Amino acid sequence: MSRSLLRSVLVCAGGALLLGVLIWQAVRVGGAPDPTARGISPMTAMMDTAVLVYREGLECILVLSAIVAGLVRTKRTYWRPIASGAGLAIGATLITWFVLVGILNLISGTTSELNIQAATGLLAIVVLLIIMNWFFHKIYWTGWISLHNRRKKELINTMESSRADSARSLAYRGLILLGFTSVYREGFEVDLFLQNIRLQVGSTRVVLAAAIALVLVAVTGYFTFVAHQRLPYKKMLVFTGIMLGAVLEIMVGEQVNEMQLAGWLPVHTFPLHIPDWMGIWFSLFNNWETVIAQVLAAVLVIGSFYAARRDTRKPRAASPAVSAY
Template sequence: MALPQPQVDTRPTRWPRGLTWALLLTAVAGLVYLMATASTGPVDPTEAARGTQSHGTVVVNAAIIVFREGLEAVLIFAAVIASFQGANLRRRRPVVAGAAAAFGASIITWFVAQAVLDAASSLGPKLEAITGFLAIVVLLIVLNWFVHKVYWSQWIGKHHRQRRKLLASSGIGATVGLVALGFTSVYREGFEVVLFLQNLQLQDGTGTVLEGVGIGLAGTALVGVAIFKLHQKLPYRRMLLLTGVLVGFVLMVMIGGTALTFQDLGWIPRHDTPFTVPEWMGAWFEMYSTWETLGAQVLAGLFVAGSYYLAEWMKTRSRHARSEGAATRATAPPLELAER
């Protein structure tokens, strides 16, 4: 009788996710440094003829950003405290305190970002290009459906595991952990909002951006009340999908404006299209009559759509792998029959 052979794990080694983010941050930091120290083209960018994003567009974009990120923060926060029932109801207070602290920290982050921009004001038009570039990078990550399927789901799952662990413990350590749980549920979204809004603030000033922030916060508050009142009756996934489409619109606008700024600085070439894009499309959608700006917007749209289909393909492949592992076809007769 043959001895059973030891099983060898043939699964491919996974690339460390932390290393991926570290490489991405290093690459982004390097590009920002190159932009800050790069020379500009022969045309003075402050005198270059370029479209101006309308006041209404800046307000709408700011409102969309705040509403979308606020909605995601509310959904995560609601999911975290949903099980705080019965004897655990009083333990919601530290979580709520942590969420409130995150909101305050987001406001502080806004002033810190403004101080950094003031210190970098000597960069002139380069600063708008840099803030636009950073906002686009983060927006591409936020709108990457593969990241949503793999990373954001694990982020929410981590909150759930931490919540269960804290509910099973007591003492000052558990209270501090609950405060941290509420803080991390909200602050990431607040940080993203601050980052996105810097480019809009440079374009049309703080007052215009605050108009959009007020509208976005009002919409988030209304939906938040509905979420906590109706709980599972709201179509969370569809709501996030809708707001994702809206943020996709903001992404297209930011890419068009940032690409045009790069052209004004002489960092990318300018080739006029044989057709003329109406002026109002430049004011509202940052669409201009050059192949580079329009091409950048098209590529961004393809990236977002491609990431969605990649995520769906990965999900289908994973489902098939699990089903094949659960029902493996026999390749030999049972042992007792083989020994007869």
């Protein structure tokens, strides 16, 4: 069997697995997986956990795809350090998992399991609140992407213009760090969430679920980067922008909901039923706080798009006058 045929078979199998899992959870639990629900089978709990981890992994895929969007057709040699950094982040996430498990095992001898579950759940909320504070300081989530992209351009320019080995080595390490930070932030957050689930469904199921989720994330990442290569460059950028806008809306709704659970924000509901699966996948909830926050986020993104478009048109409009002068 040739290598290309083997790759095609694996990609088709991965795509079928991804589609099957999504259809299964949509039919089985209505798109709202809950691995801690009572009366479900061990397999269902494991698959529900895998879907939740996959849901978080999608954000990593979009961050990486946005960072390497400009390298899709050119400068492919710079993919390696970014990919290496992402791989190191996955390894660091695994190490963090075992560190957290060890810490919780030490604490378990002095307190009850319910107290540990409450503490880990609260810790996850605190981390989300910290991220939310950082989020607001960055104005909107795509600012994080822009920051990474600016840093990426600076590092690549350093590698191309500098003849000194030390400068090129420093820029290379910077690209590795770029890929690392893009993935580890989400990985650390997932580790915290999974500790609470692990105490209720067991370590074995959570580890197997995380392995399944990594396969699904890898398949999604493959199709995402293939789309980047096949689409015309302008359409590829539009495609990435749309995905980032969707993730922004989800992230805002998710963080506001977590702040409400922590008691930082009030909850004012409105008389409209929103299915649970929309809350899980799109962070849509029937309260005014999340809706207003998501609308404001959309206004910021759309407004920034038109502001950038206006700024790019100003030099073009001024250039004829300068030449005429």
